[in-house]
Amino acid sequence: MNALLLRLTLHRVWVRCLSWGVAIGVLMIVGIAAYQEAFPDPAQRAATIAALASQPALYATLGAPGDIGTLGGFVTWRMGQFECVVIALFAMLTLAQLTRGDEENGLREALWAGAVRRTAPLTSALLVVGLGTLLLGAVITTVMLAEGTPVLGAVLFGAACAGAGLAHLGIAALASQLATSRRAVSGLTGAALATGYVLRTLADANTEVSWLRWLSPLGWAQQVDAYTTNRAGPLLLLLGLTALTIAAALAMEARRDLGAGLLAARPGPAHGRSLRSVELLTLRLHTGTILGWALGLAVLAAAIGAIVDGVSGILAGNPQLGAMLAAISGGERRFTEAFLATLFQIIGLLIALVAAQAVVSAREQERTGQAEVLLARPLTRSRWLGAHLLTGLLAATLTATIAGSAAALSWSASGGHDTSVLVGAALNTLPAAAVFAGLATLLVAVLPRWAATLGMLLPMAGFVLTLFGPLAGLPTWLLDVSPFRHQALLPAQPFDGTSALALLGVAALFTAAGLVLIQRRDLRIG
Numbered sequence: 001m002n003a004l005l006l007r008l009t010l011h012r013v014w015v016r017c018l019s020w021g022v023a024i025g026v027l028m029i030v031g032i033a034a035y036q037e038a039f040p041d042p043a044q045r046a047a048t049i050a051a052l053a054s055q056p057a058l059y060a061t062l063g064a065p066g067d068i069g070t071l072g073g074f075v076t077w078r079m080g081q082f083e084c085v086v087i088a089l090f091a092m093l094t095l096a097q098l099t100r101g102d103e104e105n106g107l108r109e110a111l112w113a114g115a116v117r118r119t120a121p122l123t124s125a126l127l128v129v130g131l132g133t134l135l136l137g138a139v140i141t142t143v144m145l146a147e148g149t150p151v152l153g154a155v156l157f158g159a160a161c162a163g164a165g166l167a168h169l170g171i172a173a174l175a176s177q178l179a180t181s182r183r184a185v186s187g188l189t190g191a192a193l194a195t196g197y198v199l200r201t202l203a204d205a206n207t208e209v210s211w212l213r214w215l216s217p218l219g220w221a222q223q224v225d226a227y228t229t230n231r232a233g234p235l236l237l238l239l240g241l242t243a244l245t246i247a248a249a250l251a252m253e254a255r256r257d258l259g260a261g262l263l264a265a266r267p268g269p270a271h272g273r274s275l276r277s278v279e280l281l282t283l284r285l286h287t288g289t290i291l292g293w294a295l296g297l298a299v300l301a302a303a304i305g306a307i308v309d310g311v312s313g314i315l316a317g318n319p320q321l322g323a324m325l326a327a328i329s330g331g332e333r334r335f336t337e338a339f340l341a342t343l344f345q346i347i348g349l350l351i352a353l354v355a356a357q358a359v360v361s362a363r364e365q366e367r368t369g370q371a372e373v374l375l376a377r378p379l380t381r382s383r384w385l386g387a388h389l390l391t392g393l394l395a396a397t398l399t400a401t402i403a404g405s406a407a408a409l410s411w412s413a414s415g416g417h418d419t420s421v422l423v424g425a426a427l428n429t430l431p432a433a434a435v436f437a438g439l440a441t442l443l444v445a446v447l448p449r450w451a452a453t454l455g456m457l458l459p460m461a462g463f464v465l466t467l468f469g470p471l472a473g474l475p476t477w478l479l480d481v482s483p484f485r486h487q488a489l490l491p492a493q494p495f496d497g498t499s500a501l502a503l504l505g506v507a508a509l510f511t512a513a514g515l516v517l518i519q520r521r522d523l524r525i526g
Contacts, residue, residue, distance in 0.1 A: 002116050002117075002120050002124070005111070005116060005120055005121065005124045006124045006127065006128065008124075009098065009121075009124040009125055009127075009128045010128050012098070013094055013098070013128055013129065013132065015453060016090075016094060016132075016453065017090075017094075017132035017135060017136075019453050019457055020086075020087075020090045020132075020136060021135060021136055021139045023457065023460055024083065024086060024087075024136055024139050024140065025139045025142075025143055026464060027079075027460075027464070028075070028079065028083075028139075028140065028143045028144075029143060030464055030467075031075070031078070031079060032071065032075060032143070032147055035071065035074060035075070035078075036071075063077065063080070063081055063200065063204050063222050064204055064222075065077045066225055066226075066227060066228030066229070067227055067228040070149075070227060071147060071148075071149055072144060072149035072150060072153045072154070072157070072226065072227035073227040073228055075144070075149075075157075076153075076157055076225075076226050076227050076228075080157070080160070080161070080221070080222065080226075081197075081200075081218060081222065083140060083161045084160070084161050084164035084165070084218055084221050085164075085193065085197065085218070087133055087136045087137065087161050087162060087164060087165035088164055088165050088167075088168035088193055088217075088218075089193070090132065090133065090136060090165065091129055091130075091132075091133050091165045091166070091168050091169035091172060092168050092169070092171070092172040092186070092189040092190070092193070093186065094129050094132070095125055095126070095129050095169060095172040095173060095176065096172060096175075096176065096182050096185040096186050096189065097182065098121075098125035098128075098129065099121075099122060099125060099172075099173070099176035099182075099185065100176050100179065100180070100181055100182040100184075100185045101182040101368075102121065103258060103259055104181065104182055104368065105367075105368040105369065106369075108121060108258065109258055112258065118253065118254050119250050119253050119254050122173065122176075122249065122250060122253045123250070126169065126173060126246060129169055130166060130169060133162055133165035133166055133169060134162050134166075136161070136162060136165065137158040137159060137161050137162025137163075137165070138158060138162075139158075140154075140157060140158040140161050140162075141154045141155055141157065141158030141159075142158075144157055144158070149227065150227065152230050153226045153227035153230060154226075156224050156226040156227075156230055156231075156232065156235075157224075157226035157227065159224070159232075159235055160221040160222075160224035160226060160234075160235065160238075161221065163217075163220075163221055163224075163234075163235050163238035163239065163242075164217050164218055164220075164221040164238060166238060166239070166242045167217040167220075167238045167241045167242050167245075168189065168192070168193060168217065169242065169246075170241060170242040170243070170244070170245030170246045170249070171189055171192050171241075171245055172185065172189045173245060173246050173249035173250075174245045174248055174249045174252075175188040175189050175192070176249065177248075177249050177252040177253060177256065177261060177262065178261055178262045178263045179261050179263055180259060180260065180261040180263070180264070180265045181265065183288065184263070184265070187288065190292065193218075195216075196215075196216035196217050196218045196219070197216070197218055199212045199213065199215050199216040199219065200212070200213050200216045200218045200219040200222060203216075203219060217237075217238060217241060220234040220235075220237045220238050221234065221238065278374060278379055278383060278384055278387045279387045279390060279391075281374075281387075282387040282388055282390075282391045283387075283391050283394070285361075286358055286361070286391050286395065289357070289358075289395075290354070290358075290395045290398065290399070293350070293354045293395065293399050294398060294399045294402045294403075296350075297347065297350055297351070297399050297402060297403040297406075298402050298403060298406040299406075300346075300347070300350075300403070301347060301402075301403040301404070301406040301407035301410070301422075301426070302406045302407065302409070302410040303410070304340070304343045304347075304407050304410070305406070305407040305408065305409070305410025305411035305412075305413075305414065305419075305422070306410045306411075306413075306414050308336060308339060308340055308343070308411055308414075337491045337492040338489075338492040340422065340425065340491055340492070341425070341489035341490060341491060341492035341493070342467075342489075344422075344425045344426065344428075344429065344489075344490065345463070345466065345467060345484060345489070346463075347400075347403050347425075347426060347429060348428075348429030348432060348433070348463075348484060348487070349459055349460065349462075349463040349484070350399075351396050351399055351400050351403070351426075351429050351430070351433045352396070352429070352432060352433040352436040352437075352459040352462075353456060353459055353460075354392070354395050354396050354399050354433070355392040355393060355395060355396040355433045355434070355436060355437035355440075356392065356436045356437055356439075356440045356455045356456060356458075356459055357392070357455075357456065358388055358389075358391045358392030358395050358437075359385075359388050359389050359392045359437050359440035359441055359444065359455065360440050360443070360444060360451045360452045360455035360456065361388060362384070362385050362388040362444050363444050363448050363451045363452055364452070366444075366448065366523055366524060366525065367524070367525060368525075369525050371384060371523060372523055372525065375523070380519065381518045381519050381523075382515040382516070382518055382519050385441060385444060385445070385514065385515060385518050386515055388441075388444075389437055389438075389441050389511060389514075392437045392440070393433075393434060393437055396430055396433045396434075396437070397427075397430060400426040400427050400429060400430055400433075401423065401426065401427065403426045404422050404423035404424070404425060404426030404427060405423055407419075407422040407426070408420060408421075408422040408423055421490065421491040422491070424490055424491070424495065425490035425491050428487060428488060428490045428495060428500075429487065431483075431487060431499075431500045431501075431503035431504050431507070432462075432483040432484050432486070432487050432503055434503065434504060434507035435483040435503050435506050435507045435510065436455075436458060436459045436462075436483065437507065437511075438506070438507040438508065438509070438510030438511040438514065439455070439458060439510045440455040441510060441511050441514030441515065442510045442511075442513050442514035442517070443455050443514075444514065444518065445513070445514040445515075445516075445517040445518040445521070446514075446517055448521075448524055449524070461482075462481070462482035462483060462484050462485075463482075463484055465478065465479055465481065465482040465484075465485070466479070466482045466484040466485045469482075483503055483506070486499045486502065486503055487499060487500070487503065488500075
C-alpha cells in the first residue's frame with residue numbers, strides 16, 4: 001500500500017465525509033426530538049404508531065415494523081431504510097469520483113505513470129471510502145446510544161446501515177470496471193440501488209413474494225431487525241457481497257487499459273445539436289440527472305397522495321400532533337391540508353437540491369478543466385455560470401410540476417377531492433428553490449472549493465431549521481434565516497404573493513452578485 005497515495009485520497013474526501021456525517025447526525029437528532037415531542041404518552045404512542053404502521057403504503061415504503069413501541073424500534077423502522085440509502089449514495093458517488101472521475105480528468109494516468117502498483121489507486125479509494133462508510137454507521141450508533149437505547153440494538157442498527165453502504169461500495173467498484181465514464185458508473189450503481197429498493201418494497205407489500213427481500217442488500221440490512229430480534233447473520237451477507245465485488249473489481253483493474261471497460265461507450269451523433277450553445281450543452285449534460293430526480297420525486301409524491309387520507313385521519317386523533325397540524329392550518333384543524341403542507345415541505349427541500357446541484361456542477365467543470373476548454377471560445381464566465389443556473393431553474397420547475405401532478409393523480413385515485421391544489425403546492429416551492437440556486441451561484445463565484453459542499457448542505461440546514469427549529473425553541477431571528485420559512489404552506493394556507501416576490505428578489509440579488517463576481521476571478525483547476 002502506498003501511504004502517500006492513501007493520504008492524498010483521504011485529503012480529497014474528508015470534508016465530504018464530515019459533511020455527510022454531520023447531516024446524518026443532525027437529521028437523526030431532530031427526528032428523535034420530534035418523535036418524543038409528538039408522542040409523550042406511551043399508551044397513546046403505541047396506539048398511534050401501530051395504526052400508522054398498518055397503512056399499506058407506509059408498510060411497503062418503510063418496511064415491516066418491529067418493536068415500534070420503543071424509541072429504538074420506531075427509529076429503526078422510520079429511518080432505517082432512509083439511512084441505508086443515504087450511506088449507499090455516499091459510497092457510490094464518492095467512489096465514482098475517485099475512479100472513473102479521476103480517469104476522465106487525467107489524474108489516474110499521472111498516478112499510473114509513477115512508481116505505484118496498478119491497483120493502488122483503486123485500493124486507496126476503497127479503503128478511504130470504506131472507512132468513511134463505517135464512520136457514518138458509527139454516527140448512527142453514537143446518536144442512538146446517546147438517547148439511551150440498548151447497546152446491542154444501537155450497534156446493530158449502525159452496522160446494518162454501514163453494511164448496506166459497504167455492499168453498494170463494492171457494487172460501485174465493479175461498475176467502475178464495466179462502464180467507461182463517471183456518469184455511466186453513477187447510472188449503473190443508481191439502477192442497482194433502485195432495483196434493490198423496489199425488490200425490498202415488493203417483498204414487504206406482498207407476503208407471497210417475501211423471498212424477494214433476500215435478493216436485495218437493503219432487504220438484508222432490514223433483516224438485521226435491530227432493537228427487536230437483533231440478528232447479526234444478515235451482516236455476513238452484506239460483507240460477503242462486498243468482498244466478492246471488490247475482489248472482482250481489483251482483478252479487472254489489474255488487467256484493463258486506461259479508459260477501457262467491459263461495456264463499450266456508444267459513439268455520439270455525427271452532428272451534435274446540443275453543442276450549438278453553452279445553454280443547450282449544459283442542459284444535455286444534466287438530462288440524465290434531471291430525469292432521475294423527476295422519477296424519484298414522482299414516486300415519492302405518488303406515495304404521499306396514496307397515504308394522505310388514512311394517515312392524516314390517524315394523526316388527527318393524537319392531541320400533540322393535532323395541535324401541531326392545527327397550528328400549521330391556521331387553527332382550523334384541517335388535518336388533511338396541514339398534513340399535505342408538511343409533506344410538501346419535504347418535496348420543497350428536494351426541489352431546492354435539484355436546482356442547487358445543477359449550479360454547483362459548474363465547479364466540477366472548472367475543477368476538471370472542461371470549463372477552460374469551453375471558455376477558450378468567445379464565451380464569458382458569467383454566461384457559462386448562468387447556463388448552469390438556467391438549467392437548475394428549469395430542472396426545479398420540471399420536477400415540481402411532475403411531483404405535484406403525480407401526487408394529485410394518486411390522491412384522486414384514492415378518493416381525494418380538489419386534488420389540483422397539489423400542483424400549486426409543488427410550484428409554490430419554486431421561489432425558495434430559486435434562492436438556493438442563486439446562493440449556489442454566489443458560492444461558485446466566491447468560494448469555489450466549498451461550493452459543492454455548501455451548495456447542498458445549506459438547503460438541508462434550512463429545512464431542518466424550518467421543520468424542527470420551533471420544536472427545539474430556537475430564536476425567531478435564526479428561524480427567519482431559512483427561505484423555507486417564508487413560503488406559504490399550501491394547501492393549508494393561501495398563496496402568499498408578497499413572500500414569493502420577496503424570495504425571488506433575494507434570489508435575483510444572489511444571482512447578480514455571483515454572475516458579476518465570477519468575471520473577476522481566474523479559473524481554479526484541480
